[in-house]
Amino acid sequence: MDSRRTISSSRHHGPGRTSITTTTSLHNPNTLTNTISIPHAHAAHALYTLLLCTRQMGVVTGLVPLDAPEVFLDLHDGNEALGRVYITLQSHLHRAQQFLALCVGEKGPSYRNSLFHSVLRRSGTGEGLLGGDYEGKAGKGGAAIFGGVQGEEEVAKRCERGMVVRGNHRAEMAAQFCIMVRDGPRNKSVFPFGRVSKGISVVEEACRRPAMTVGVAECGWVLPV
Secondary structure, eight states: OOOOEEEEOOOTTOTTEEEEEEESOSSOTTOOEEEEEEEOOOHHHHHHHHHHHSGGGTOOSOOOOOSSOEEEEEEEETTEEEEEEEEEEOTTSHHHHHHHHHHHTTTSOOSTTOBOOEEETTTSTTOEEEEOOTTOSTTSOOOOSSTTTTTSOOOBSSOOTTEEEESOOSGGGTTOEEEEOSOOOTTOOBOEEEEEEEOHHHHHHHHTSOTTTEEEEEEEEEEOO
16 A cells, blocks of 8 residues: 555635645555645645644644655546656755645646646657646746746756756746656756656656647645655
8 A cells, every 4th residue: 555645736625725635545446535625825834734634534643844845746638547647856946846836736826737738859869748837828838936946956967767857947937847758968958856756657658649638637745654
């Protein structure tokens, strides 16, 4: 049984509210999933509320900040579920903090229901899946929700399979990201802020599909217990 729990964002409970879902097993069909709805808030307040409201559901009663938080994206193509992708983030980077916020939906916008708008270098060196346009502008949106996301970034001289890197440097598209599925050429700078820890085959399958057909059905924060 998978011992991880997840916190995910949803709009099913009305405007201005976040649905927090805790799950004890990700793949067991008999899993009991518990969901509560709280107002959008900063992550610390949301977690504190989660602890108070779900004590009876068996959620751990104490959590500490994670140096390398793990998030998940559930990918789908229409009604076909492709699978779940886990990503470990470099939490000291502002871009990674923004990615976490967009997975949880704590500030309102969320990657939930967004589409992957392009495949970079399809079937070639440096292939990657481009997404993050949560505004639904066919790859022309995905504005930054944090200030200063471009102020502190790490630079790599080549992209590697599993890297999650900056998708666009412009502020109006600064929430876009690219998940690499093939190593890239040397001396080609990229700006990584995370790495796929599980589910890269799901991303590879998404890269075989036409652009604007694969999307994020659900996303959230994975809490180890």
